[in-house]
Amino acid sequence: MTAKLSDSARELKSGRVARVFLFASVATIAAPAFAHTSEGGFVLLLPTDLYIASGVLAVAMTVLLLVFLSDKLVAGIFRTYELWRAQVGWLSLATSLASTAFLLWLIFIGLNGPRDPLANPLPLTVWTVWWVGLVFVQGFVGNVWQWIDPWRGAVWALRRVLGGRPIVRFPTFLGHWLGILSFGGFAGFLLADIAPSDPARLARVVVLYWAVHFLGMALCGRRWSLRAEGIGMLMQLYARLSPLGKRAKHTAIGLWGWQITKGRQVPFGLAVMSLLLLGSGSFDGVNETFWWLAQLGINPLAFPGRSAVVWQTLTGLIVANLLLLAIFVAALWLGLKLSGVRKIGLADAFCIFAPAVLPITLGYHFAHYFTSCLVEAQYAIIAATDPWARGQDLLGLGEMYVTTGFFNVQESVRFLWLCQAGGVVLGHIIAVLLSHALAVRYLGTGRVAVASQAPLALFMIGYTFFGLWLLASPRGF
Numbered sequence: 001m002t003a004k005l006s007d008s009a010r011e012l013k014s015g016r017v018a019r020v021f022l023f024a025s026v027a028t029i030a031a032p033a034f035a036h037t038s039e040g041g042f043v044l045l046l047p048t049d050l051y052i053a054s055g056v057l058a059v060a061m062t063v064l065l066l067v068f069l070s071d072k073l074v075a076g077i078f079r080t081y082e083l084w085r086a087q088v089g090w091l092s093l094a095t096s097l098a099s100t101a102f103l104l105w106l107i108f109i110g111l112n113g114p115r116d117p118l119a120n121p122l123p124l125t126v127w128t129v130w131w132v133g134l135v136f137v138q139g140f141v142g143n144v145w146q147w148i149d150p151w152r153g154a155v156w157a158l159r160r161v162l163g164g165r166p167i168v169r170f171p172t173f174l175g176h177w178l179g180i181l182s183f184g185g186f187a188g189f190l191l192a193d194i195a196p197s198d199p200a201r202l203a204r205v206v207v208l209y210w211a212v213h214f215l216g217m218a219l220c221g222r223r224w225s226l227r228a229e230g231i232g233m234l235m236q237l238y239a240r241l242s243p244l245g246k247r248a249k250h251t252a253i254g255l256w257g258w259q260i261t262k263g264r265q266v267p268f269g270l271a272v273m274s275l276l277l278l279g280s281g282s283f284d285g286v287n288e289t290f291w292w293l294a295q296l297g298i299n300p301l302a303f304p305g306r307s308a309v310v311w312q313t314l315t316g317l318i319v320a321n322l323l324l325l326a327i328f329v330a331a332l333w334l335g336l337k338l339s340g341v342r343k344i345g346l347a348d349a350f351c352i353f354a355p356a357v358l359p360i361t362l363g364y365h366f367a368h369y370f371t372s373c374l375v376e377a378q379y380a381i382i383a384a385t386d387p388w389a390r391g392q393d394l395l396g397l398g399e400m401y402v403t404t405g406f407f408n409v410q411e412s413v414r415f416l417w418l419c420q421a422g423g424v425v426l427g428h429i430i431a432v433l434l435s436h437a438l439a440v441r442y443l444g445t446g447r448v449a450v451a452s453q454a455p456l457a458l459f460m461i462g463y464t465f466f467g468l469w470l471l472a473s474p475r476g477f
Contacts, residue, residue, distance in 0.1 A: 046414055048472035052465060055425040059464045062429045063457040066436050071445045074437055078261045080254035086246045092146055096153030103150045103210065110203030114389040117197040118376075121383045126202060128376040131190075132369040138235055139256075139362040142244030145235035150210065151225060155217045166221030176227045176269020182213075183230030183273065187280040191287060192313040194306045233273055240266075241358045256362075257434040260355045261441065268347065271354035275328055278361040279321035285368055285470040286320065287313060300475075328354070331455040339452035341443050352442050353456065356435040360460070363427020364467050367420035371407075374416075378402045417471065424467040428460050435460070 066074065110122030117123040138145055159165075186209075195201055216224040225232050239245070245252060245259045252258075266274070286292050293300045296312050306313075332349045344352070379402060385395040393399075406412040435456055439449040 046410075046417060046472075048417075048468075051418070051421055052468040052472065055421055055468050056461060056465050058425050059428045059432060060461050062432050063461065066432070066453075067450055071440045071449065074433065074440060075261075077433055078255050078258040078437055080247060080252040080258050080262070082247065082250040082252050083244075084251050086249060086251045093153045093156055095147045096149050096151075097157065098153075099148040100150045100154045103206070107203045107207055109387055110199040110206070113199060113387065115199060116389065117199060118379045119383055119386075119389040120199040121380075121387045122199050122206075123197040123202055124376060124380040124383050126206065127197060128373060128380050132373045132376075135234070135238065136362070136366055136369075139238035139241045139358070139365075140243075142242045143235070143239035145232070145239065149225075149232070149235075151214055151217050151229070151232075154214060158218055166219060166223075168219040170220040170223035170227060174227070176233065176267060176273065178228035179230045179233040180269060180273055180276065181230070182228065183234060183276065186230055187276075187317060188314055191280075191284055191317060192306070192310050194310065227269070233270065234277065237266075237270060237274055237277065237355065237358060238362065240355060241362060255433075256359055256430050257356075257437075260358075260434060261437045265348070265351045265442075266355055268351055271351040272325070274354040274357055274361075275325050276321050278357050278364075279324040280317060281361055281364050281368065282324070282466070282470070283317050283320040285364070285467075287316065288475040289470070289473045290475070291473065292316070327459065328357075328456075331459045334455040335452040338454060339443060339448045341448060341452060344442060349442075352438055353435055356431050356438060356456075359427040359430040359434060360424075360463060360467070361427070363423040363425075366423040367467070367471060370420050370423070371416055374406070375402065375404055420471055421468055424471065425464065428464045428467075432457060432460055 106122045106125055110120060113122070114120045134144065134148075189196055189205060193201075196205075213224070213229045216228055220228075226236070227233075240259045240263065241256055243253050243256055243258070245254075247259075247262070265271075290300050293303070296309060298304065298309070329346070329350060332353060333346055336344070336346065336349060378400070381397070382400050382402070383389075385397050385400070386392045387394070406416070436449060436453055439453050443449055443452050
């Protein structure tokens with residue numbers, strides 16, 4: 001019973017809320033969530049083929065439009081406007097310390113609080129508030145991570161007490177590879193662990209992750225946080241994408257990606273990380289489809305549980321990322337050949353254009369988790385007002401119930417699905433514009449920019465179809 005509950009709660013976290021109740025584990029879940037069975041059926045009734053074709057056509061028309069637009073006009077799309085003088089200072093240290101204290105409380109309640117992942121605040125905060133909501137806000141709005149980083153304030157406090165500077169120099173030859181391994185471990189835990197939403201299990205993982213990186217930052221200083229801590233690297237990249245950012249001494253606003261077009265090219269490790277974010281997010285969707293389960297020889301209507309596919313999931317995650325890297329590099333190489341550009345090598349081109357996929361990643365992050373967030377946010381509010389599941393009402397919100405009625409009506413399901421599809425398409429359109437602006441800046445204007453981007457544009461058109469297909473595909477668990 002416990003294993004089934006953990007597996008089913010993981011489904012609530014990962015966007016599988018709408019389908020999980022079709023299967024044998026239905027008996028272990030609270031009754032209000034039964035309404036989710038209708039969403040999957042309604043999606044299958046929608047004219048998804050027409051929606052997919054329309055989305056792909058919108059991206060293709062954007063690519064075609066760039067052939068006729070002037071380079072000056074394309075550059076102007078990413079114009080910025082100054083808002084106010086940027087100031088962070090000591091206040092961010094205070095909020096970081098508060099974030100650390102909150103994290104420690106979550107860990108404590110994860111170990112000692114209710115065992116139900118839908119009632120314990122730790123899984124709901126980690127997988128709904130942070131991984132779904134906060135990551136999206138980081139890329140969609142601005143750099144909120146600088147205010148709630150749970151290490152920065154604690155490391156500062158340690159130095160205030162013990163004095164001194166970092167005692168170990170971070171090895172330059174390691175680049176960002178420790179951070180990539182750190183993110184890979186997180187992605188593997190998210191997708192392949194048998195019970196990532198079990199409160200006690202998650203609490204132990206969070207403690208280990210925080211402690212390892214706290215020690216690294218205490219010894220090596222800021223370089224560790226920038227190069228070895230995978231979550232921080234993820235937040236760095238999304239901060240570069242966000243419309244609010246720092247320019248000179250002011251906070252400025254512009255279209256998503258303006259910081260990428262105007263800043264320096266990212267280091268090779270962060271370029272690799274940009275592709276890994278997209279590859280891991282995409283495999284999270286593939287991992288749920290009937291197609292993937294068929295490749296594993298598993299009946300999707302008789303899924304044996306996550307413990308039966310741990311190694312298959314990890315292998316698929318690695319292969320998916322390697323395949324994406326290979327296709328992206330091949331598109332860049334072909335683009336350089338077609339354009340005749342020789343002043344920039346393939347490695348530099350990879351560092352320049354890899355961040356252009358971040359809008360796609362952010363759009364798919366929204367689409368993939370949107371419906372699950374609508375449900376789990378309600379559980380999170382209930383857990384906030386009653387963290388020990390004792391019938392308390394700490395926030396004075398009164399008696400609350402979780403509703404999933406918006407999954408029972410075809411019109412509301414159509415609206416939700418179109419919101420998800422719109423996120424995918426908009427992400428690809430911005431990625432196309434961003435990639436072209438980067439080509440104009442680094443490779444040359446006119447024909448050169450267009451020729452260099454032709455293979456990459458085809459890649460993005462194809463990925464639009466792939467992302468929309470994932471949204472429309474039936475899921476097995």
